[in-house]
Amino acid sequence: MTTEDAIIERLRSLPDVARREVLDFADFLAARMQEQEAREEETQWSDLSLHSAMRGMEDEPEIYTRADLKESFR
16 A cells, blocks of 8 residues: 555545645645755755856965954864
């Protein structure tokens, strides 16, 4: 028996009020998954943008030294 079959079997045994609650919860989970996918896509675009902006900078000489800092962090 698949997970889907088990859910359907249990769902059929519930009263209509409980079925609506299950539907609300399924909608909540779907929305949460969409938000998570959107955040992951945004992170990927951000990483790509940063990578593109920084391309070639590793070959540039450093213009500041540790002595140039006014405050040192531990």
